Amino acid sequence: MEVLKVSGNSQPKSVAGAIAAVLRESGSVEVQAVGAGAVNQAVKSIAIARGYVAPNGIDLICIPAFARIEIDNEERTAIKFLLESR
Secondary structure, eight states, rough: OOOOEEOOOOOHHHHHHHHHHHHHHSEEEEEEEOOOHHHHHHHHHHHHHHHGGGGGGGHHHHHHHEEEETTTTTEEEEEEEEEEEE
């Protein structure tokens, strides 16, 4: 499964386009975000992406979860969103 990483500075429309492209190609994608700003941008991106793929008959579902990731040799907690078509 492809992993897209979102930061607080990510543009929601750009991330939404990437989500839509991966969903159309493989049917699922994981979006990771660390921090409140990044999670905010990720959620906006997911909402926009849902609108992008709906005309193609894809019903986007989102499963949020926690993930442990390593950044600069330091373990951090991220929010991951597992996105699939239903």
